Amino acid sequence: MSELIPIILDASSYILILVLVALGLMIVFGMMGVINMAHGELFMIGAYVMVLAQDLGLPFLAGVLLAPVVVAFFGLLIETALIRHIYHRPLDTILATWGLSIALKQLVVLTFGPESHSVTLPIDGSLEMGAFSYPVYRLVLMLASILLICGTFWLFTRTDFGLMARAVIARPATASALGIDTRRLYRWSFVIGTALAGLAGALVAPIISVDPQMGLGYLVPGFLSILVGGAGPLAGVLAGGAVIGGVNNLLSVWISPVAALITVYIIAILIIRLKPEGLLGGRRAK
Amino acid sequence: MRNSLIGLLVFIALAITPLFVGQYWTGQLTNYLVYGLLAISLSLVWGYGGILCFGQAMFFGIGGYIMAVFTKGMIYPDLTSSYLGLLAAMAGSAMFALALGYFLFAGRGISGAYLAIITLAIALVLERLMNNWYALGGYNGLLNVPPLKLVAFGLSYELWDRLPTFYIILGIVAVVYFGVTFLVSTPYGLLLTAIRTHPDRLSSLGYSVLNLRLSVFSLSAAIAGLAGALFVTLDGFVSPTLIGFTLSTEALIWVAIGGKEMLLAAFLGAIFTRTAESWLSEIFGDYWILILGVVFMISVVLLPRGLLATPIEKLMRRRKKK
Numbered sequence: 001m002s003e004l005i006p007i008i009l010d011a012s013s014y015i016l017i018l019v020l021v022a023l024g025l026m027i028v029f030g031m032m033g034v035i036n037m038a039h040g041e042l043f044m045i046g047a048y049v050m051v052l053a054q055d056l057g058l059p060f061l062a063g064v065l066l067a068p069v070v071v072a073f074f075g076l077l078i079e080t081a082l083i084r085h086i087y088h089r090p091l092d093t094i095l096a097t098w099g100l101s102i103a104l105k106q107l108v109v110l111t112f113g114p115e116s117h118s119v120t121l122p123i124d125g126s127l128e129m130g131a132f133s134y135p136v137y138r139l140v141l142m143l144a145s146i147l148l149i150c151g152t153f154w155l156f157t158r159t160d161f162g163l164m165a166r167a168v169i170a171r172p173a174t175a176s177a178l179g180i181d182t183r184r185l186y187r188w189s190f191v192i193g194t195a196l197a198g199l200a201g202a203l204v205a206p207i208i209s210v211d212p213q214m215g216l217g218y219l220v221p222g223f224l225s226i227l228v229g230g231a232g233p234l235a236g237v238l239a240g241g242a243v244i245g246g247v248n249n250l251l252s253v254w255i256s257p258v259a260a261l262i263t264v265y266i267i268a269i270l271i272i273r274l275k276p277e278g279l280l281g282g283r284r285a286k
Numbered sequence: 287m288r289n290s291l292i293g294l295l296v297f298i299a300l301a302i303t304p305l306f307v308g309q310y311w312t313g314q315l316t317n318y319l320v321y322g323l324l325a326i327s328l329s330l331v332w333g334y335g336g337i338l339c340f341g342q343a344m345f346f347g348i349g350g351y352i353m354a355v356f357t358k359g360m361i362y363p364d365l366t367s368s369y370l371g372l373l374a375a376m377a378g379s380a381m382f383a384l385a386l387g388y389f390l391f392a393g394r395g396i397s398g399a400y401l402a403i404i405t406l407a408i409a410l411v412l413e414r415l416m417n418n419w420y421a422l423g424g425y426n427g428l429l430n431v432p433p434l435k436l437v438a439f440g441l442s443y444e445l446w447d448r449l450p451t452f453y454i455i456l457g458i459v460a461v462v463y464f465g466v467t468f469l470v471s472t473p474y475g476l477l478l479t480a481i482r483t484h485p486d487r488l489s490s491l492g493y494s495v496l497n498l499r500l501s502v503f504s505l506s507a508a509i510a511g512l513a514g515a516l517f518v519t520l521d522g523f524v525s526p527t528l529i530g531f532t533l534s535t536e537a538l539i540w541v542a543i544g545g546k547e548m549l550l551a552a553f554l555g556a557i558f559t560r561t562a563e564s565w566l567s568e569i570f571g572d573y574w575i576l577i578l579g580v581v582f583m584i585s586v587v588l589l590p591r592g593l594l595a596t597p598i599e600k601l602m603r604r605r606k607k608k
Contacts, residue, residue, distance in 0.1 A: 035399050085587050091338060094402055095542050096586040098535065103579030110572055216531075220410060223403045258418050265411045269404055273389065276396055 005132055007253050013138050015245035016145035017204055019237055022222040023152055024196035026237045029226060031169050031189050033090040034083060038101040039222065040215025041108075042194050046071050046201025047210045048108060051117045060122035064202050071198025075191045083190060084183075101215065108212045116211035141203055148199065153234055155192075165189055221248065224268040230278020239279045244268060290467055292598065293550050297460050301453070309448055316452045317520060318560045319459050323513035324533075325540045325556035326463060326549050331506035333546030334470055336482030337499065340402045341409030342510055342537050347529020348382055349375035349511025351422060354431045354524040368435045372515050379511025380504040387503040391496055406531065413530030427525025434519045445519070455516060459553075462509060467549055478502060539578070543585050545592020554594050 021043055028036050046067040053063030082100060086092050123137045156162035167175040168182050176182045208214065221244050229240025244264055251260030271279065300319070304312045328342045355361060356371035386408070390396055396404065417425050434445040434454065445451045469475060480488045481498050489495045518524040527533065537556070544555015559578070567574040585593045 029399075033399075035402070082583060082587065089590065091398060091402075092586050092590060094338070094340075094399065095538070096583050098538070099579045099582035099586060101579075103576050103583065106572065106576040106579060110576065220403075220407060224407060227400060227403060258414055262411050262414055265407045269407055272400065272404060273396060276394060276400065 003132075006134055007250070009134055009138070009142075010253075011246050011249035013142045013145075014249045015241050016142050016149070017200060018218070018221055018225055018245040019149055019241035020145050020200040020203075021197060021218045022225040022237045022241055023149065023234075024193035024200070025219075025222050026226050026231070026234065027152075027156075027189050027193040027196075030231050030234075031165060032083075032087060032186050034087070034093045034190075035090070035097065035223075036083075036193070037094055037097040037219065038078070038104060039097075039193075039197055040217075040219030041101045041104040042071050042074060042197040042215075043201040043218055044108065044210075044212065044215040045074060045104065046198030047119075047205040047208075047214065048112060048117075048201075049198065050119050050202045050205040051112070051210055054119055063205075064199070067202030068195040068199040071201070072191050072195035074198075075194025076187070078194070079187050079190045084187075087186070105212050105215070112212075114212060116209040118209055119205040121206045137206060141207070144203055145200075148196070149238075152192075152196065156234060161185075161188075221245070221264075224265070224272070226278075227272045228268050228279060230280040236278050236280040243271075243279070290464065292602065293463065293467060296550060296554065297456070297463070300456060304449060304452055312452050313448045314561075314564060315557075316448065316455050317517070318557045319452075319455050320513050320517045320520065321537070321540070321560055322553040322556040323459050323462060323516070324510055324537050325544065325552045326459075326466060327506040327509035327513065328537050328541045329544075329546050329549050329552030330466055330470075330509065331502055332541065333548070333552065334475065334478045334482065335499065335502035335506070336478075337503060338398070338402045338405075339503075339506075340406035340538065341412075341531070341534045342506075343531075343533035344405075344409050344412050344529055345379040345383060345507040345510035346514035346517070346533065346537075347412065347416070347524075347526070349379045349514030350518040350524045350528045351416070351428075351514075352378045352511070353515035354428045354518050355422070357432050357435075357519070358428065358430070366432070366435075367437065368432075368519070369437070372512060375511045375515035376508040377511075379514070380508040383504045383507030384500060387500045388496075391499045391503075395496075406534075409529070409531050409534050413526050416526035416529050423525070425526065427523055429523045431518045431522050431524060433522070434516075451520065455520075458512075458516065462512070463549060463553060466509070470549070539582050543582060543593050545595020545598070547591060548595040548598065551592050551595035551598055555592065558594070 021039070024042075025036060025039050028034050028039075049067040049070050050063040053060075053066055058066075078100065082096055083093065086096055121135070121137050123135075123140060126133045126135045127139065154162075156165060164175070164180050165185055167178070167180060168185050172182060225240035225244045226237055227240070228243055229236030229238065247267060248260050248264040251263055255263075300315075303315060307315070324342065324346050327345070328339065331337050331339055331342070352375040353371045356374055357366050357368060359366045390401065390404065416422065416427075422428060432444070434451070436443045436445065436454070443450075445454060470478065477488070477493065477498055480493075481495060481502075485495045488498075514528060517528065540556035540559045541552040542555075543559060544553070545551030563574065563578070566577070570577060581593075589596050591599070
């Protein structure tokens, strides 16, 4: 039993991070039908802000606060310069954001170098409970993720902004006829999505190696989580993230990371193919 | 037919290029021709068939592995004919595409963005699989793949030299290019346009959308498989990078920059991008990839029909007016 607890905790923390990344993707995809292939790179920039903050001697918390702001600024820039012009061509957003992802990746290589960086753990201790011990920071990370996920859900289900956003998702034309500024809503949803990616990157930075290629490793599982869970309801991302992240993590421990990745992708492809509306239902992609 | 005239001019220009450039560039250009073939296959399935395949390199890689296994004599030591290898590579890729296509398109099927993500995931899975398939070389791949061996009228000739190799590859690419150009000008091409724009109406007219999708998917896979098979005979080795994600997305960039709805533009997109890469990466160093990413973005937003297709179309329209 005591060997099982760290495994389950590891899996949970991976799932929570995945959900956090996927949530940003989901807001952008569910709302605007925009597939943001550069989301992984925004996540990466969040982590690099952390690296920079550490190099400048700033406290950890300052990095955590700075990362979403910086990345949200990037998001605003991207929305204004790129995404705004191709809302009506959803498939082209895949290509354009893919170009963006290449450019951002290379920009980071040019500024920080291709090698990987590490961020020191802000909380060093580990929690001893009987037979097992677990790093405290990972527990903090899980708690922070849960709070952020709840916060996002609250924003989209309990506030005026969320109500308008869901109106735009369901009936864009009607919503705009009722006087909702859809353009503005799209923009701020995109910015919120990117800010979440940046924040996720900053929070995860201490427990992974930060390198220019790290984005893809979260992008594809993130997308699969959304599609598996269902792109309609926000809760879909929880179900999808739990399936993808959980299976991946447990199989990595029990068999091997390679077998886990292959199995997870195949399971995801089968679910998406057989149940295109996702585990929790909802509407199909346009 | 105007289209084929410009195509003919392009191939004539390519044929005389070795007279002006050295051995090294002839060799490079041979590789680019093969990439161009991959671009043609992607243009066919994406620009004409309306299937956005984010993992086109999987067919390229499958063709490459089949060719390597065959000509190295790993299946039958006595049966190492290049012809048979090429045929098997095309057939193998097409069969895989047929099975995959049936899985993806049958019934309710998936399309659009979902298809892009799924093909991307499949390419990643195949790359991981080949990285760990030790009988097929694993991460290092298979070395010492023999070059093309032409056998005719009792004579046999191995393509070691660069110039003959260039012309043989150019010939094959030209045949495929003009073949596909002809195919899309027949009623079949019209059906492809219909399937891309209004699949529902097409099925109400009595055509099987599934069969059409499968046919174009498999044909494109066969061409990609041929390209992969030719590629490994040039390079002499096959590795998991040929099957995976990076080459798939590179091909996507060539075709999008060139112009996906025009075979010639897609083909030239691959050749120009690769040539530019060799030249400009020396001048700009690491900035080249940044530039490529930005150019790709700009071309998608401002010139969705492609950087090369737009001027070529203008050229054709002007000729039509006369």
